[in-house]
Amino acid sequence: MAEPMLELDRVEARYGAISVVRGVSLTVAGGEIVGLIGPNGAGKTTTLLTIMGEVPCAGGVVRLRGKAISGLPTEATVRRGIALVPEGRHIFANLTVAENLRLGLAGRQSRDGLDADMDWIHGLFPVVGQFRERPAGALSGGQQQQLAIARAMIAAPTVLLLDEPSLGLAPSVIDTVLGALSDIRARGVAILLVEQRAQLIAGFADRTHVLSNGRIRMSLTPDEAQDTDRMIAAYLA
Amino acid sequence: MQTIQAIIDAIAVGALYALVAVGLALVFGVMRLINFAQGELITAGAYSLYLTRNLPLVVSIVVCFVVCVALAVAIERVAFRPLRGASPATTLVATFAVAFALEAVWLIAFTPQGKTADLLSALNRTATHGSLHLRWVTITELVAGVVLLGGTVLVLNRTTIGLHMRAAASDFRAARLLGVRADRVIRAAFAMSGFLAAVVSLLLTVQQPLVTPTFGLDVTILALVGAVLGGIDRLATATAGGFLIGFISSILGDELPASLSNFAPSFTFLVVILVLLIRPAGLLAPLGQSGVDRV
Numbered sequence: 261m262a263e264p265m266l267e268l269d270r271v272e273a274r275y276g277a278i279s280v281v282r283g284v285s286l287t288v289a290g291g292e293i294v295g296l297i298g299p300n301g302a303g304k305t306t307t308l309l310t311i312m313g314e315v316p317c318a319g320g321v322v323r324l325r326g327k328a329i330s331g332l333p334t335e336a337t338v339r340r341g342i343a344l345v346p347e348g349r350h351i352f353a354n355l356t357v358a359e360n361l362r363l364g365l366a367g368r369q370s371r372d373g374l375d376a377d378m379d380w381i382h383g384l385f386p387v388v389g390q391f392r393e394r395p396a397g398a399l400s401g402g403q404q405q406q407l408a409i410a411r412a413m414i415a416a417p418t419v420l421l422l423d424e425p426s427l428g429l430a431p432s433v434i435d436t437v438l439g440a441l442s443d444i445r446a447r448g449v450a451i452l453l454v455e456q457r458a459q460l461i462a463g464f465a466d467r468t469h470v471l472s473n474g475r476i477r478m479s480l481t482p483d484e485a486q487d488t489d490r491m492i493a494a495y496l497a
Numbered sequence: 498m499q500t501i502q503a504i505i506d507a508i509a510v511g512a513l514y515a516l517v518a519v520g521l522a523l524v525f526g527v528m529r530l531i532n533f534a535q536g537e538l539i540t541a542g543a544y545s546l547y548l549t550r551n552l553p554l555v556v557s558i559v560v561c562f563v564v565c566v567a568l569a570v571a572i573e574r575v576a577f578r579p580l581r582g583a584s585p586a587t588t589l590v591a592t593f594a595v596a597f598a599l600e601a602v603w604l605i606a607f608t609p610q611g612k613t614a615d616l617l618s619a620l621n622r623t624a625t626h627g628s629l630h631l632r633w634v635t636i637t638e639l640v641a642g643v644v645l646l647g648g649t650v651l652v653l654n655r656t657t658i659g660l661h662m663r664a665a666a667s668d669f670r671a672a673r674l675l676g677v678r679a680d681r682v683i684r685a686a687f688a689m690s691g692f693l694a695a696v697v698s699l700l701l702t703v704q705q706p707l708v709t710p711t712f713g714l715d716v717t718i719l720a721l722v723g724a725v726l727g728g729i730d731r732l733a734t735a736t737a738g739g740f741l742i743g744f745i746s747s748i749l750g751d752e753l754p755a756s757l758s759n760f761a762p763s764f765t766f767l768v769v770i771l772v773l774l775i776r777p778a779g780l781l782a783p784l785g786q787s788g789v790d791r792v
Contacts, residue, residue: 334673335677335679352671355664412675
């Protein structure tokens with residue numbers, strides 16, 4: 261396997277006395293999509309927020325290219341090259357599409373290659389160019405999701421985290437989003453994808469971990485995506 | 498003609514209050530914090546004008562700006578940054594603490610007796626046009642109001658830090674997740690509020706050159722009431738609210754019979770109570786928006 265871009269080594273996180281993430285270990289290499297699925301409350305979102313430094317890492321370590329990044333403030337984590345597309349997209353509804361995109365620059369380390377990246381992003385998501393001056397709140401759910409991913413990619417991250425990008429989207433839009441993620445993977449970005457749609461993601465990602473009650477219970481290859489019995493067993497663990 | 502004169506005067510007073518309201522709304526936008534210490538910035542600026550009264554005017558003015566901006570940034574760094582993430586009630590109490598502490602400093606340093614800062618008293622001279630008599634300070638207030646409100650809008654709409662401030666005001670967590678630096682954005686909001694406080698200090702000392710430890714308090718409280726009246730969660734509505742309260746209090750002060758003019762603030766607050774009972778989110782907030790925010 262290639263050198264891991266992102267590595268979680270027995271990561272723990274808690275809210276007060278409640279332990280939510282309990283010793284999660286996983287790796288994502290550049291050009292790889294890793295899925296993280298599991299029931300509600302399993303700790304998927306908290307795992308992503310712990311990587312971002314938004315939730316303190318209570319144990320273990322998060323590494324980016326072999327260097328520990330746990331304990332860094334969120335803004336610093338972003339500038340190191342990790343971008344998160346949060347659940348619910350968190351588009352700034354009263355800002356224009358172009359302004360939302362410009363906000364993505366806050367996490368970018370250098371302006372080098374920005375024009376080429378912009379062209380590539382506009383090619384990937386034509387909608388963000390088409391509605392540049394429109395308030396982002398006026399976009400449809402699917403268009404907002406595309407904007408959220410485009411905005412994250414402006415930062416030129418080496419690791420992209422996505423929290424339930426398919427939530428509330430029509431199947432055709434989900435295909436568009438997954439197609440874009442394949443293109444992003446092809447650029448060598450490491451992608452960690454949290455989802456509720458277990459079979460869809462297990463079939464799409466290079467491998468998928470099943471998280472339940474804060475622990476990884478099972479890891480699946482795309483071939484095992486249809487093994488419903490195994491997946492149900494992992495969910496109920 | 499007297500009515501026109503009263504209206505122009507009221508617009509100028511409104512502009513002054515709008516500037517204070519903008520300072521409050523900028524900080525509220527990014528921190529969800531009502532900064533009661535804003536008034537102390539105005540007082541600090543006024544005392545700096547008193548202390549530098551023997552220096553050239555330009556130096557005095559520059560020092561006033563430096564003092565207000567530096568104090569605003571220092572207050573954020575010393576008092577509010579350590580409390581980042583604390584409950585709104587805690588930070589609210591902290592702003593009171595800072596305000597009272599600074600007021601105590603003014604009392605110790607300058608005694609309760611007023612100090613005269615009349616550097617810009619020349620602005621009290623009158624410009625006459627027909628039967629219209631306008632003090633230069635009125636004209637200055639109008640110009641300062643328009644220029645600074647326009648400048649604030651330009652900074653917010655045309656600069657990167659302005660974009661970051663608008664994003665942070667709308668959803669701070671989402672902004673930070675994009676790499677927007679919380680410290681920079683908050684510092685910028687406090688620095689801008691300090692800058693506006695310096696302008697208010699300069700203009701206010703023209704009208705009341707006697708600086709006391711509570712110099713900036715009254716104008717801040719009334720501007721805050723105005724900002725809440727308009728809707729403090731948005732810059733435009735807070736500004737309009739600040740303007741409105743200044744305008745109303747000026748008109749009431751002019752028009753009420755002498756026996757009642759002492760009660761002008763009471764009438765102003767009565768109007769505010771009635772408005773907030775009907776529109777708790779503010780007079781100018783979008784319909785249906787809830788103004789209830791548990792602290």
